[in-house]
Every structure is written in structure tokens, then in C-alpha cells.
Amino acid sequence: xxxxxxxxxxxxxxxxxxxxxxxxxxxxxxxxxxxxxxxxxxxxxxxxxxxxxxxxxxxxxxxxxxxxxxxxxxxxxxxxxxxxxxxxxxxxxxxxxxxxxxxxxxxxxxxxxxxxxxxxxxxxxxxxxxxxxx
Amino acid sequence: xxxxxxxxxxxxxxxxxxxxxxxxxxxxxxxxxxxxxxxxxxxxxxxxxxxxxxxxxxxxxxxx
Numbered sequence: 001x002x003x004x005x006x007x008x009x010x011x012x013x014x015x016x017x018x019x020x021x022x023x024x025x026x027x028x029x030x031x032x033x034x035x036x037x038x039x040x041x042x043x044x045x046x047x048x049x050x051x052x053x054x055x056x057x058x059x060x061x062x063x064x065x066x067x068x069x070x071x072x073x074x075x076x077x078x079x080x081x082x083x084x085x086x087x088x089x090x091x092x093x094x095x096x097x098x099x100x101x102x103x104x105x106x107x108x109x110x111x112x113x114x115x116x117x118x119x120x121x122x123x124x125x126x127x128x129x130x131x132x133x134x
Numbered sequence: 135x136x137x138x139x140x141x142x143x144x145x146x147x148x149x150x151x152x153x154x155x156x157x158x159x160x161x162x163x164x165x166x167x168x169x170x171x172x173x174x175x176x177x178x179x180x181x182x183x184x185x186x187x188x189x190x191x192x193x194x195x196x197x198x
Contacts (some may be wrong), residue, residue, distance in 0.1 A: 013159065014163065022167070022170075025170075026170055029170070029171075029172075088171055088172055091167060091168075091170060091171030091172075092168065092171045092172075092173060094167055094171075095164055095165075095167040095168035095171055095173065095178075095181075096168075096181055096185070098160070098163060098164035098167055098168075099161070099164040099165075099168070099178075099181060099182055099185055100185045100188075100189075101160060101164070102157055102160035102161045102163075102164050103182075103185050103186055103189050104189055105156065105157055105160060106157040107189055107190075109153040109156075109157065110153075111153065111154065111157060113186060113190065115154075116157070116161075116186070117182075117186075119154075119157065119158055119161055120161060120165075120178075120179075120182055123158070123161055123162050123165050124165065124175050124178065124179070
């Protein structure tokens with residue numbers, strides 16, 4: 001099995017298992033990993049990314065729960081059939097949850113609605129961080 | 135915004151309050167995820183407004 005083109009970033013603050021889930025899902029959605037393609041074993045991927053076996057197991061477990069991959073005992077881990085619809089639905093649901101988390105946190109911190117809305121627009125328009133500081 | 139751009143936002147040192155910055159990072163990650171999933175900007179704005187309404191409703195119910 002070839003190595004997966006996954007790069008982990010500590011600076012992002014996103015847990016490693018989550019980065020593995022997101023990037024693997026991206027590879028599947030973009031067609032770089034097609035249905036039936038075999039993924040590296042847990043041990044192989046942990047070795048490639050220099051993370052623990054537990055981290056990769058958790059990522060694979062999440063991907064399996066999202067029906068993006070299937071674990072075939074004794075054979076390996078494969079991209080599931082009909083992954084496009086499953087991955088899109090899963091990703092949209094996760095995005096909604098993540099947006100809700102951001103809004104709830106903002107409100108708990110006392111940030112007003114107008115400021116949150118402005119922040120969203122700035123990010124959606126892809127303005128540089130330096131632009132919004134001024 | 136791409137996932138790489140979201141990471142860039144997260145990795146850049148904040149020049150605003152830590153509270154605002156933490157929210158910006160969460161929002162950036164959520165937007166990157168939504169865009170990767172194929173959601174367009176209009177859909178994201180609609181979902182955002184729905185969630186904002188739900189949140190303010192809950193605050194109202196809680197007497198905030």
C-alpha cells in the first residue's frame with residue numbers, strides 16, 4: 001500500500017486523529033481514493049505519520065462510523081462503496097455542528113451577533129488576516 | 135477558504151483579543167469543513183443564520 005498524502009500540523013490546534021479523518025475524507029471526496037482502494041494498516045499509517053496506534057485507530061473508527069471506509073478482518077481497510085453521498089452528508093452535518101460550536105462559544109464569551117456575522121463574512125470572502133486587523 | 139487557508143488563520147499570531155481570535159479559528163475550521171463538503175456560500179450563510187437564531191432563542195429561554 002502506498003503512503004497516504006497526509007500532513008499533520010500541530011500549529012492548527014486540531015487533534016491529530018481529526019486531521020487524519022478530515023484529510024482522508026478529502027482524498028475520498030476528491031476521487032484520489034476510490035471505492036475499493038486499500039488503505040495502509042493502522043501500524044503503517046502510524047509509522048508514516050509518527051503518531052500512536054491509538055490515534056490512527058480512532059481516526060479509522062470515525063471514518064468507519066461515517067461509512068467512508070470498511071474494516072475487513074484479516075484482509076485490511078478499504079474505501080467503502082458509494083462513499084460520495086455518505087461523505088458529503090457526513091461532512092455537511094459535521095460542518096453544521098462545528099459552526100454551532102463556534103457560535104455558542106462566541107455568545108458565551110459575550111461577543112455580539114453583529115461581530116460574529118462580520119467575522120463570518122470576512123472569512124467567507126477570504127480576506128487576509130492582516131486586512132481584518134486594521 | 136481552503137483547509138490550508140484555515141490552518142493559516144489558526145497558525146497566525148493573534149492581533150485581536152484572545153476571545154475573538156479563538157472564535158475566528160473555530161469559525162475558520164467550520165467554514166473550511168463546509169466548503170470541502172461542497173456547501174456554497176449562500177448555504178453556509180443560511181445555516182449560520184439558523185444556528186444564530188437557535189442560539190439567541192436559547193439565550194432568551196434561559197433569561198440571558
